[in-house]
Amino acid sequence: MILVLNVGNSNIALGIYTKDKLTHHWRMETDRHKTEDEYAMQIKSFFMHTGITFEQIKGIIISSVVPPIMYVLEEMCRKYFHVRPHVVGPGVKTGLNIKYDNPKEVGADRIVNAVAALEGYGGQPLIVIDFGTAITYCYINEKGDYMGGAIAPGIAISTEALFSKASKLPRIEISRPSNIIGKNTISAMQSGVIYGFVGQVEGIVGRMKEQAKEEPLVIATGSLAKLISSETTIIDVVDPFLTLKGLYVIYKRNQ
Numbered sequence: 266m267i268l269v270l271n272v273g274n275s276n277i278a279l280g281i282y283t284k285d286k287l288t289h290h291w292r293m294e295t296d297r298h299k300t301e302d303e304y305a306m307q308i309k310s311f312f313m314h315t316g317i318t319f320e321q322i323k324g325i326i327i328s329s330v331v332p333p334i335m336y337v338l339e340e341m342c343r344k345y346f347h348v349r350p351h352v353v354g355p356g357v358k359t360g361l362n363i364k365y366d367n368p369k370e371v372g373a374d375r376i377v378n379a380v381a382a383l384e385g386y387g388g389q390p391l392i393v394i395d396f397g398t399a400i401t402y403c404y405i406n407e408k409g410d411y412m413g414g415a416i417a418p419g420i421a422i423s424t425e426a427l428f429s430k431a432s433k434l435p436r437i438e439i440s441r442p443s444n445i446i447g448k449n450t451i452s453a454m455q456s457g458v459i460y461g462f463v464g465q466v467e468g469i470v471g472r473m474k475e476q477a478k479e480e481p482l483v484i485a486t487g488s489l490a491k492l493i494s495s496e497t498t499i500i501d502v503v504d505p506f507l508t509l510k511g512l513y514v515i516y517k518r519n520q
């Protein structure tokens with residue numbers, strides 16, 4: 266069994282691959298103050314729930330956009346799994362040709378998503394959208410080059426900013442309102458948030474298509490991908506496990 270972990274700014278997604286199949290997956294909060302022991306016990310409780318033991322894990326791969334917690338996670342791998350993890354970054358083969366001014370600057374999650382998208386949907390231009398703490402858009406051309414993209418504030422942090430900066434606005438559930446023309450504060454905010462981000466996706470993807478003069482396949486991932494894609498036809502595929510899939514592809518390339 267191979268353990269794959271993607272450390273996002275809000276959550277850590279983890280999964281187990283058994284014989285090339287994602288057999289288990291969980292999410293836990295990214296806590297910059299947790300110790301290696303605390304992370305190990307959290308993972309142990311997920312494992313116990315499904316009857317898996319640490320000894321069954323033969324390899325680990327991690328991608329992270331939160332450098333301060335990497336020491337703790339690597340320490341956890343050594344102490345509890347007796348495994349030296351692969352960490353997506355310099356020295357790890359991804360097979361991706363990155364056309365960024367400084368390739369080292371691209372977030373590891375974006376690289377992993379691009380690898381998974383190429384593996385699953387390659388041979389055509391692709392746009393990958395990840396709805397996480399931030400919303401990332403990545404353009405991959407037909408040859409499989411990573412061309413760059415866009416980074417926007419995420420849905421949850423934007424909504425949180427609205428609530429915290431406007432005295433009369435409440436904290437709301439991020440869900441689709443019954444009407445675009447809201448008749449009360451909550452549905453008006455939901456309308457602004459949901460259709461605002463739907464408009465962003467259509468605007469950014471539309472402009473990328475225009476500039477590239479191509480019709481790429483648009484793949485979305487991240488916790489709020491389904492909600493946004495249900496409101497627009499511009500997203501072709503929702504793949505909730507894109508990042509975990511990409512991690513496993515990279516793990517295999519580094520065997």
Ligand SMILES: Nc1ncnc2c1ncn2[C@@H]1O[C@H](COP(=O)(O)OP(=O)(O)O)[C@@H](O)[C@H]1O
Binds near residue numbers: 272273277295487
């Ligand atoms: N179903 C949901 N409804 C509302 N907010 C959500 C939902 N799922 C996740 N979030 C929030 O969306 C944000 C991004 O989460 P996540 O996709 O895990 O991002 P990251 O990969 O950056 O850690 C977080 O603030 C999280 O609390």
Ligand SMILES: CC(C)(COP(=O)(O)O)[C@@H](O)C(=O)NCCC(=O)O
Binds near residue numbers: 370374399419
């Ligand atoms: C853009 C991000 C903050 C997204 O992170 P996430 O929403 O998954 O927590 C992350 O990919 C990152 O820190 N990237 C580095 C800058 C770049 O990709 O250009």
Ligand SMILES: [K+]
Binds near residue numbers: 374395396397398
């Ligand atoms: K992410």
